[in-house]
Every structure is written in C-alpha cells, then in structure tokens.
Amino acid sequence: xxxxxxxxxxxxxxxxxxxxxxxxxxxxxxxxxxxxxxxxxxxxxxxxxxxxxxxxxxxxxxxxxxxxxxxxxxxxxxxxxxxxxxxxxxxxxxxxxxxxxxxxxxxxxxxx
Amino acid sequence: xxxxxxxxxxxxxxxxxxxxxxxxxxxxxxxxxxxxxxxxxxxxxxxxxxxxxxxxxxxxxxxxxxxxxxxxxxxxxxxxxxxxxxxxxxxxxxxxxxxxxxxxxxxxxxxxxx
Numbered sequence: 586x587x588x589x590x591x592x593x594x595x596x597x598x599x600x601x602x603x604x605x606x607x608x609x610x611x612x613x614x615x616x617x618x619x620x621x622x623x624x625x626x627x628x629x630x631x632x633x634x635x636x637x638x639x640x641x642x643x644x645x646x647x648x649x650x651x652x653x654x655x656x657x658x659x660x661x662x663x664x665x666x667x668x669x670x671x672x673x674x675x676x677x678x679x680x681x682x683x684x685x686x687x688x689x690x691x692x693x694x695x696x697x
Numbered sequence: 698x699x700x701x702x703x704x705x706x707x708x709x710x711x712x713x714x715x716x717x718x719x720x721x722x723x724x725x726x727x728x729x730x731x732x733x734x735x736x737x738x739x740x741x742x743x744x745x746x747x748x749x750x751x752x753x754x755x756x757x758x759x760x761x762x763x764x765x766x767x768x769x770x771x772x773x774x775x776x777x778x779x780x781x782x783x784x785x786x787x788x789x790x791x792x793x794x795x796x797x798x799x800x801x802x803x804x805x806x807x808x809x810x811x
Contacts, residue, residue: 591739617798628787628802629740636798673739675800682747683728683791683798684755689739 588612591674591688600697604661608674608688611655615676618650619685620659623671632672633659664695700724701803703788709809716775718806720788722768727792729771730755730800731763733784740787746771747792778810 591608598604606620616637621629633648635641641648647660657676661668671692675685700723710716720729731743732755742755744763752763760782762774775782785807791800 619800621802626805628804631799631801634799675740677798682745682753683800684730684742684745685800687732687740689737 586611588686589674589676589688592691593689595692595694597694597696598664600664600666600695602664602695604664604668604693604695606659606661606672606674606691606693608657608676609655610657610676610686612676612678612686613652613655614678615686616679617677617683617685618648618657619675620646620648621673621675622668623673623690625670629673666695666697669693669695701788701790701801703786703803703806705806706804707807709811710778711811712779713777716778716808718773718786718788718808720771720773720803722771722788722790724790724801725768726790726801727768728790728800729765730789730791731761731771731773732787732789733757733782734787734805735784743773743786778808780810782808783810784808 620633623629638650638652645662649658671690673690674688677685702721704719730745732740741757746752746765764772788803
C-alpha cells in the first residue's frame with residue numbers, strides 16, 4: 586500500500602461545476618499538506634499549502650485536512666476549462682527536512 | 698517557476714554515458730530537491746540538499762549522485778545512464794522567509810536514454 590493514495594481519474598465535469606479532489610494517507614506523522622496543479626509538459630505549480638488540520642481558502646480554491654480520517658481534499662468552485670490539468674497532493678512530516686511524498690495525481694477535464 | 702531554471706531542458710543520450718543535469722535558483726532557498734516523474738509513480742524524490750555540501754538520499758537514489766557547491770546550484774549526475782532512467786526530472790526548492798515548507802518546482806528536464 587502506498588503512503589499516499591490518489592484516484593488517477595480522469596474526472597470530467599461541466600464548466601461551472603464544483604470539483605472535489607481527494608487524497609488519503611497512512612502516515613499519521615504528516616503535518617504539511619500541499620496541492621499542486623500541473624499542466625501537460627510543465628512543472629508542478631503550488632496551489633495551496635496547509636499545516637496540520639483545518640480549512641484554507643484562496644479565491645475559488647479550498648483545501649481541507651481531516652487528520653482523524655487521514656484524508657485531504659481540494660475543492661474548486663466555478664470550475665473553468667483552464668482548470669483542466671493534473672492535480673497532485675503532497676505531504677510531509679515535521680522532521681524539518683520537508684521531504685514530500687506525492688500522490689500520483691488526478692487528471693481533471695472541465696468541459697466548456 | 699519561482700526563479701528556478703533547469704538545464705538542459707531536453708536531452709537524448711546513450712546507455713552507459715554519464716549525464717549531468719543542472720538546477721539553478723535565484724531565490725536563496727536553503728533546501729533543494731531532485732525528483733523524477735514517471736507514469737503511474739508520480740513524483741519520487743531522488744536526492745535532496747539542506748545546505749551547501751549537505752546532501753542526503755531520497756526514495757530512488759540508486760544510480761544517481763548529487764553535488765551542491767553553491768547555494769544557487771544543485772547538480773544531478775547519472776554516472777552511467779540506463780534506459781530505466783528515461784524520465785522527466787524536476788528540481789524543487791524550499792526554505793526561505795517565514796513559511797519554510799512551501800516547495801516550488803522548476804520547468805523540468807526531459808531525459809531519454811537510448
């Protein structure tokens with residue numbers, strides 16, 4: 586079993602829909618959680634980052650962390666065709682090395 | 698790309714030849730990382746550095762070595778390239794300012810070993 590699990594998709598939604606992307610993990614020591622967006626043949630772009638539990642909102646994006654369930658989510662409101670990309674989650678413990686374990690990514694398609 | 702450049706951006710090489718990839722940052726970040734990205738595996742850490750001349754192994758370090766002689770440069774060397782090292786290689790940086798755990802990626806190097 587991988588430390589971080591992420592559904593590869595593809596996930597297809599109509600423009601304007603609310604998108605929910607999720608990752609589960611097994612290591613209870615994870616404290617830092619990231620979400621990246623990656624367009625084809627580009628480097629990952631940091632979208633959201635959170636420390637420990639709770640919610641964080643930035644524009645159309647909301648990141649949630651539920652440490653009791655070892656589950657993190659990224660919500661995208663009013664999705665746009667430009668949101669079509671692969672979304673990666675990443676997690677690290679608090680050892681101070683910031684060595685992240687990545688999910689394999691979920692491919693999202695937003696249809697116009 | 699947060700002040701990170703990688704060179705070369707594309708490279709085709711033959712099995713058994715040495716290859717060096719370069720990562721250069723202008724952000725003065727303390728930590729630098731090399732990852733490879735392969736279908737079905739996602740991003741996997743090869744090596745990382747927590748300061749000049751301070752490096753450590755990641756998850757998939759066999760066949761790779763690194764060096765960091767200056768804060769801004771982190772080199773990844775494939776001593777004798779194999780076809781299994783065909784991949785996209787990404788450099789990342791973190792560790793600056795009040796939020797040290799954010800990690801930013803470079804544009805990637807696409808390496809093909811024939």
